Amino acid sequence: MDFAERIAELSKKVKAQGGHLETEQATKNALVMPFIAALGYDVFNPGEVVPEFSAPIGEYKDARVDYAILVDGKPILLIECKALGTPLDFKHCNQLQLYFHGTEAPIAILTDGNRYRFFSDLEATNKMDSKPYMEFCLDDMDEALIPELRKLAKGKFDRDDCKSAANELKYNHEFKRIMAEQMASPHEDFARFFIGQTYDRKITQNVLERFTPILVAALDQYINDRINDRLKNALQQQKPEVVVPEPSDEDAPESANSGSRIVTTEEEKEAYYLVKSLLMGTVAPERVVMRDAVNFCNILLDDTIRQPLFRLHFNKRPWRVGLFDGEVKDDRVDIEKLDDILPLADRIRATAMKYDATKKAKEEGE
Template sequence: MDFKDQIAQLASRVEKMLPQIQTEEATKNALVMPFIQIMGYDVFNPFEVNPEFIADLGIKKGEKVDYAIIKDGDPAILIECKHHLENLDPHNSQLFRYFHTTKAKFGLLTNGIVYRFYTDLVEKNKMDSTPFFEFRITEIKEAELAELKKFHKSYFDVDNITNTASELKYLNELKTLLHKEIADPSESFVTFFTKQVYPNMITAKVKEQFAPIIKRSFNQLISDAINERLKSALNQEKQIDVAESIKIEEGGGAETASGIVTTEEEIEAFFIVKSILREVLEPKRIIYRDALSYFAILLDDNNRKTICRLYLNTKKYLVILDDNKKEIKHEIQSIDDLYGFADILKEVIVKLELPKK
């Protein structure tokens, strides 16, 4: 199971377990420790994960942070945990106090659902008051998974994370600001955009009229951009690979005579997969073969190199074959959901391209 699947599995478990988790200690055991384990660290090895890590604060001795991730003998990440029902906002000051007494470069404040990562972007060796990276594990997005993976033991590099932390912090703050303004435009936001299109004096009444127009404009713009991107990707693949498509369909004539019907939806799904994998592979190496029960997408037209199978009947599934050729099913609502499995599909290609021992 890859990193993305492990996080998704934990997220689904979190929602089911919350009613049974009554204490902060239970939050740590049921939610936070499994998360640390997924990040590649051995929670039972104090040389990797040191629980109740002592961070003396001047004359206050014996102050403890819940966990410290240890790297090369020194704390690299300090983790402070709260009950899953607690709001994290009042608690960053506690982590702030621990931060400057250790060599740790990152602080993590969490209630097992929300995860906030801090560092010292503003003033060296002094933890910032706002996180540079934050996510909800039950709603984690593709881009957030990519950032989170940098903290995995296998990829953890202080310089790499620090170099992108500042950009990530302001990117997230701007996204939050834009999201808020689009949902409920402020007066200054409305004034700025109204000035760009309205030639007369901007009165309170004019701003009141333009506020819903601006909100609707942004929502429509976002919707149009998403639809256009999907349509563009499909059209581009169809234009580039039309000759290959004809060749493939001709090659499937014998199967069609056996009662196999290749649907338009299956062809579109095929082009989506090619669009995803063109970043790591020549598109001409990706071929499909239709069968009675499923639609197969292969590497090099080789049955032993199955990239994936698609079941697109009443219930739709993307299927990946494990090392023993056993099917691992991922339910999808529509073929557009295939874009969400880009990492998994690329990992299949990596495995298929590995030299045989």
């Protein structure tokens, strides 16, 4: 199981068990320790993972952080834990900041087992920044951050690389936050810049009030257009190919001439496009192939029946879709419309990652 797959499994665990975790200790056992293990560290080796790690500073001689991860006997990561659902607020950041001062660790993490806030000392050496340089949420994963998480894994950690990446992530995060604020409610200077590019008269307060709502709508439409263009380009890279499946145990009941009765509907094609788009960033688009049959329509990885990603049962109402999870065979879910596929994205991606992990393990074992 590779790193991305381990994180995907943790995401499922948060969603499945989150409602039963009411204490900090339960959160540590069920979520935080598995997260540390997912990074490759042995949670039962006190030479690697130290619970209640001493971080004395000044008058706080007994200050202890929940976990410290060590490399060559020196702390590289500090982890302070709170019960699942606890607001990770200013008070808790101050507590972690105190521990940070008492050690030489370059990275500190504040977590409730689901949300992970990553801090460093980018503004002043050995003084933890007031704002995190990265936030990662297991139940709503930003998959673009998984490579950044991997940099903290055992055997991957490099102090200079991590500090450099933290610096880039910090400003990336702040720029996106500012852009989101401006798109929702543009600052006067921001609005004046755009209006001044198209309006050649004096920009009065009345002009600002008149054009600012138009600017907000235009920015929103621009973002939507960019998303739609990228999605169209990705989907046009490969048109769905309708292939009569080779005989298999699943298709045995069908007659020999069943291929002539296969009809690929527009809804099946749209569902295929949607699944393909959901897998962008997980697998290459050309690896996702549609194979239609009489009673259902398969969406496969690498065009092999041994790697089903999703199955469409659209011949009658209610519509059903089949999920596989890399193990479960055609776990069927009722849907009313194609948009109901969207909440299943994590399971589809996890299935694709599991197939690739299995294939990689076999290749390495040969």
